[in-house]
Amino acid sequence: MRLFTSALLAAGASVATALVPAMASDTATQPKAASPIYGVTIPEGYRAWQLVAPAQEAAPLDELRAIVGNTTAIKAYQAGTLPFPDGTILVKLAWKHTQSPEFATASVPGAATTVQIMVKDSKRYAATGGWGFGRFVNGKPADQAQHETCWGCHQALVADRDYVFTRYAP
Amino acid sequence: MRLFTSALLAAGASVATALVPAMASDTATQPKAASPIYGVTIPEGYRAWQLVAPAQEAAPLDELRAIVGNTTAIKAYQAGTLPFPDGTILVKLAWKHTQSPEFATASVPGAATTVQIMVKDSKRYAATGGWGFGRFVNGKPADQAQHETCWGCHQALVADRDYVFTRYAP
Numbered sequence: 001m002r003l004f005t006s007a008l009l010a011a012g013a014s015v016a017t018a019l020v021p022a023m024a025s026d027t028a029t030q031p032k033a034a035s036p037i038y039g040v041t042i043p044e045g046y047r048a049w050q051l052v053a054p055a056q057e058a059a060p061l062d063e064l065r066a067i068v069g070n071t072t073a074i075k076a077y078q079a080g081t082l083p084f085p086d087g088t089i090l091v092k093l094a095w096k097h098t099q100s101p102e103f104a105t106a107s108v109p110g111a112a113t114t115v116q117i118m119v120k121d122s123k124r125y126a127a128t129g130g131w132g133f134g135r136f137v138n139g140k141p142a143d144q145a146q147h148e149t150c151w152g153c154h155q156a157l158v159a160d161r162d163y164v165f166t167r168y169a170p
Numbered sequence: 171m172r173l174f175t176s177a178l179l180a181a182g183a184s185v186a187t188a189l190v191p192a193m194a195s196d197t198a199t200q201p202k203a204a205s206p207i208y209g210v211t212i213p214e215g216y217r218a219w220q221l222v223a224p225a226q227e228a229a230p231l232d233e234l235r236a237i238v239g240n241t242t243a244i245k246a247y248q249a250g251t252l253p254f255p256d257g258t259i260l261v262k263l264a265w266k267h268t269q270s271p272e273f274a275t276a277s278v279p280g281a282a283t284t285v286q287i288m289v290k291d292s293k294r295y296a297a298t299g300g301w302g303f304g305r306f307v308n309g310k311p312a313d314q315a316q317h318e319t320c321w322g323c324h325q326a327l328v329a330d331r332d333y334v335f336t337r338y339a340p
Contacts, residue, residue: 047220047340048244054224054236056267056277066224066236066339074218095339097226102327102335107226109339157272165272169236169265169279170217 033136036144040119040134043070046091050074053169056097064109065094067166077168083130084162088120092166113137118164129155129163203306206314210289210304213240216261220244223339226267233264234279237336247338253300254332258290262336283307288334299325299333 032041049068057063069077072087098110115136122130133150135142154163161167202211219238227233239247242257268280285306292300303320305312324333331337 050218051221051236051238053279054234055270055279056226056234058275058277061275064224064226066221068221093339100225100335105228105231106335107228108337109223109225112340165270165276167278169263170282 033139033141035117035132035134035136035141035147037147038119038125038128038132038134040117040132042115042117042134042136042139043089043091046070046089046115047093049091051169052077052090052166055092055166057094061094061113062097063094063113064097064107065092067092074168082162083122084120084164086120086122086130088118090118090164090166092116114142115139129159131163203309203311205287205302205304205306205311205317207317208289208295208298208302208304210287210302212285212287212304212306212309213259213261216240216259216285217263219261221339222247222260222336225262225336227264231264231283232267233283234267234277235262235264237262244338252332253292254290254334256290256292256300258288260288260334260336262286284312285309299329301333 034041046068049070052067052069052073055065055067057065068091070087070089072085073090075081076084076088093115094113095109096111096113097107100106100108117134117136119125119132119134120130121132125132128151131151131154133147135146135150141147151163154165158165204211216238219240222237222239222243225235225237227235238261240257240259242255243260245251246254246258263285264283265279266281266283267277270276270278287304287306289295289302289304290300291302295302298321301321301324303317305316305320311317321333324335328335
């Protein structure tokens with residue numbers, strides 16, 4: 001990748017100029033749904049991000065979950081950096097907790113339920129600990145009432161860990 | 171990576187000759203523990219590999235788990251390729267299923283328990299469906315008796331999916 005990046009850099013501004021209009025055009029034709037209050041969108045490529053930890057949520061939600069983070073997030077976790085730096089993005093994927101069809105004692109992901117996102121931007125989200133929140137169902141943001149609940153809970157329960165519940169599972 | 175690989179190939183046999191003794195020397199000074207029967211070792215960098223799916227295992231093991239795969243594995247999953255190609259590696263990380271200290275309905279990873287590995291090499295492991303197995307506790311391989319149980323169960327229960335239990339969670 002380093003060689004490839006260098007090649008791109010060496011090619012210089014002409015490449016950048018060629019790429020930017022194409023990206024802007026794609027965004028214009030397929031606008032991304034943003035969460036109420038925070039304007040958080042589903043980040044590109046998050047499904048390939050590194051795992052922070054799995055989790056389980058009991059009934060009534062009854063879910064298996066996995067929290068992944070972008071490179072900034074993972075570096076901060078591994079170095080024990082608190083608060084998380086600006087640019088940190090955490091994504092929680094959730095699925096219905098479902099009996100494995102092949103193995104009696106195992107449970108596995110069923111239908112996908114929500115994708116929930118935290119984005120660190122200490123200036124933009126100064127009023128909510130530096131975090132913006134997004135909760136999506138089938139790619140569509142949940143309503144404003146749901147987004148009004150995010151910050152109060154994170155603030156009340158995990159203020160000592162920069163408002164992040166999930167610990168890195170080694 | 172492709173450019174880097176091509177550069178290495180272009181440099182030819184002299185590079186290969188130079189690298190092999192160095193690797194052999196590293197291996198000699200820090201020998202990797204290999205699983206009985208299969209000779210499977212814990213792959214470098216697996217903790218950064220992409221998530222295939224989380225899972226839960228009920229009592230008595232009582233674990234939260236996450237299965238990750240190398241690039242070959244993820245490409246095969248996403249393309250629906252069966253059997254998995256040679257070079258596929260799957261790693262299952264497992265932790266004790268533990269009550270979240272901050273959120274009543276959530277469970278989170280506790281102490282790490284096992285790391286379990288499947289490696290596809292259709293020639294080397296022809297007698298076991300093309301798969302080699304490794305089960306590690308604290309980085310040390312489990313005993314031969316435990317490794318004798320792997321293949322029978324995979325063969326009996328998931329022969330129709332190339333002996334792999336875990337499905338990709340979208």
